[in-house]
Amino acid sequence: MNKVERESFLKSFLLFFTSLSMLIGTLFYINFTKEIHTLDEKLLSEMRVCSFNLKCKQFHIDFIEHQGEELYSLYKDKYGLSSYYPLIGSTKNIMLLHLDRQSYNKEITQLKSDNIWRFSAVLAIVFILSILFSIYALYPLRNALLLTQEFIKDILHDFNTPLATLRLNSSMLKKEIGENEKVNRIEQSVENVLSLQKHLRSYLNNHDMQKEEFELGTILKEQVYLVEKNYTDIHFSVDAKDIKLLTNKEAFTRILSNIISNAAKYNKRNGYVNIVYEKNSKILNIIDSGKGINNPKRIFDRFYKEQDRGIGIGLHIVKKLCDELGIKISVDSKLESSTTFSLDISKLTLH
Numbered sequence: 087m088n089k090v091e092r093e094s095f096l097k098s099f100l101l102f103f104t105s106l107s108m109l110i111g112t113l114f115y116i117n118f119t120k121e122i123h124t125l126d127e128k129l130l131s132e133m134r135v136c137s138f139n140l141k142c143k144q145f146h147i148d149f150i151e152h153q154g155e156e157l158y159s160l161y162k163d164k165y166g167l168s169s170y171y172p173l174i175g176s177t178k179n180i181m182l183l184h185l186d187r188q189s190y191n192k193e194i195t196q197l198k199s200d201n202i203w204r205f206s207a208v209l210a211i212v213f214i215l216s217i218l219f220s221i222y223a224l225y226p227l228r229n230a231l232l233l234t235q236e237f238i239k240d241i242l243h244d245f246n247t248p249l250a251t252l253r254l255n256s257s258m259l260k261k262e263i264g265e266n267e268k269v270n271r272i273e274q275s276v277e278n279v280l281s282l283q284k285h286l287r288s289y290l291n292n293h294d295m296q297k298e299e300f301e302l303g304t305i306l307k308e309q310v311y312l313v314e315k316n317y318t319d320i321h322f323s324v325d326a327k328d329i330k331l332l333t334n335k336e337a338f339t340r341i342l343s344n345i346i347s348n349a350a351k352y353n354k355r356n357g358y359v360n361i362v363y364e365k366n367s368k369i370l371n372i373i374d375s376g377k378g379i380n381n382p383k384r385i386f387d388r389f390y391k392e393q394d395r396g397i398g399i400g401l402h403i404v405k406k407l408c409d410e411l412g413i414k415i416s417v418d419s420k421l422e423s424s425t426t427f428s429l430d431i432s433k434l435t436l437h
Contacts, residue, residue, distance in 0.1 A: 091228055094223075094224055094227050095224050096220075098219070098220040098224070099216050103212060106215075106216070110208055117201070121201070125194075133183040134171070136183055145183045145185055146183070146185075147182070148182040149181055150182050151180075152179060155170045155180065156170070165184075165186070167190055168184045171183065245283055249276055252272065296334050298333075298335050302329035302331050308339075310324060310359075312343075313350050314350070316350075319356050320350050320358065320359060321359070322359050323358070323359075326361065326362070331436065337410065340403075341404050341413070344401065345372050345404065346359065349376060349425070349427075350374075353377075354376060357375035357376060358373075358374065358375050359373070359374045361373075369428050373424060373426045374424060376424070377422060378424065379417065380421065385417055386402055413433070415428070
């Protein structure tokens, strides 16, 4: 189950379970208040019987002067329950039957206990039904996602033939006519499509289920080696030793590749790219001396770009991959000065 499916399952479950729980809780509360009323009626009935035969141990019996109390009615206060009854042959005095608050609370507590047990049992059933409902509701989404992913994979595979033809013909054309700006733009466009293809292939994989152990410094040096050949005027430095990570290597490599290549691509002449790992905070910083970013808050938005080069989807996929691997990514940039990408990889680091 990937991230989208987990999110859909969780939201469906919470919606179904919370709604039914609130409804059932309300019904149980209404039923509980009715049961209290029924208990009061039952106690009042027992008091009436007791007023005739006086055979009742649970009630305290007393005789008081009649001061306008309503007979045959139940009075409830902080001391307990009381009811008043006439005495045959007397108009001045009446009989008082009283149930102390402690005994009454014991009856209420028993009602609460019974209702809590019944509510818990019903809630457990609702919990199971919510899981089954969420799984059932997830099937159409899962089938649609699988169909979409398969379709994208087929399209990406079909890209190979026309792209290979474009690269071959542009290379042959360059040999015939020499360096040409239009041919260079064609080649750059082909490289952009190839880069997008790699990003999409990486993003479609279920990375969180494929973890392996590897050394951070080795991966960083490999990525720097691939990039620095094309940017000989940029100085690269890597400071990350003896750091073991446990995560999906392909996705993590894709994240580093994109950020490091961007740091070089949008850098200044004779600039630098410094990669530093902070052991205390377990944050990997990729710092460049480039042009900076006008709007760092939007840099991860789909299709957002501040340069003519690229198509504005690379960093969006980087953010998605970071979320999938449990990496917190942030960016701090100063125009015409520097840009720092910070990756919090504490969840991936082996202690």
